[in-house]
Amino acid sequence: MEKMKYEKPGMTKINAGMPSKFGMPVKQKIVAEIDGITVSSLIEEYGSPLFVISETTMRNTYAEAKRAFDTRYPKVQFAWSYKTNYLDAVCSIYHDEGSWAEVVSGFEFEKALANGVDGSRILFNGPDKSKADLIMAIENNACIHIDHFDELYLLIETTREIGLKARVAIRVNLDAGIYPIWDRFGFNYENGDAWNAINRIMLAESLDLIGLHTHIGTYIMVQSAYAIAASKLANLYMAIHRKFDYWLKYIDLGGGFASKNTLKGAYMPGSETCPSFDDYAEAISNALISSEIPHENLPVLFLETGRALIDDAGYLLTTVLANKRLNSGRRSMIIDAGVNLLFTSFWYNLNVYPTRELGHAEESTIYGPLCMNIDVIRDAIVFPQVKTGEQLVIERVGAYNITQSMQFITYRPNVVLIDERGKTHIIRKKESLETFKHVELNPKRS
């Protein structure tokens, strides 16, 4: 006699009068493949856990962002924010799409040069620029975004020493109606520091002021904040013209567009609540076009969009190591990817999906494999019963997770790119003991 299909015994408490916050439970989404390649074959070939990046999604998202701005503003230039994801293969795709590079360290600067970016197309941000970094930037004709007065004077001193001019902008921090204000970076608009810095730069013969920069924060959920920031930079732009009879070349509004991830504590999913590229573009373009700036003198608009461009293109494939019923009765499971690979799990409720139809779902906690109490990927997620070995997909992890991942307890995994033709390529190799032998030294004791 043929045996019946077995379903794991389970029970759920009925909470009368307390439907879930989205009403009836929705059908569980399944992610069985990425760009036509099955998750199981990717794991079989490259191991688990595994970061996967979709070139198609990268390019489509970039095209969507570019279209949103190009159709509303005459001169737009994106600069890829290296820290968001600086794997060479990733940066090269954005450069191929026409992006410049936005870097915040000597290391990132060197990476951009090595990726073939012309020095004049590198925007150099951040509070940490050593004298050697500044010399590299000056010699390569980069746009140096000055962060503080000490840097301004170091730059003047350096240009004098090496007898070259530097192209500069200043980073401005301002009240755009969102809090906290990131006032630790750049010169404040409201208290006059920014105007003060501009005046000192205009007097310095070895510095060419060519732009104004701000980055008001990250995951900004209100597009109107950008309109305020754009108007304030437009005021400075016009003030410079009035006082010095000089037009700057660009206004750089930094990054900060929200990705579709859901912030912890948010009531609605990010995909429902975050502004679209069109919303941001509309707010920014209107603010600049309706400012006092004459149409023929409108600056180039630079954007350093990071997470909103790459988050959706990145996946982390993972495997269930164990299921565990906690003393509280709550179901939990342990997966082979921990918070050391998923830095963004600290502020997002990352989406985790099964790769096939599974049974009965129940509120669960998902732990990573690290022998550390903080290793929690999701505190509470309604998730089906799974067996050990079940493969899962974590979505929207393209931004910051790879660059901020930390080697801890075990090796960091392969990163694979699926190209536009559906071919897979390792773009960063899994670590091994060799990786460590390469950099560690053990002094011989006599």
Place this chain on the structure above:
Amino acid sequence: MKITDEIRISDNGFVFNSKTGDSFNINPTGLELTKLIALDSDFDDIKEIFLEKYDLDDLTFENDFYEFCALLKHNQITVQEDPLDFK
């Protein structure tokens, strides 16, 4: 392990605990287990019944059985009178 007197179990898997006021839905295999436990059946007998009937290996059954027992206990459907009682 004993199902408490306050528990009412219907044939479609609806469970009501008149002591706590809680109600639960149990899936078909869970219901089958609960009924066998209510009859005070032995683990080995229950296992045999399940392995006979379902496409299932013994270790999966054992793991799921004890997890389900923990759920019953957690939801006060069964009581553990002695912490060293294992059945």
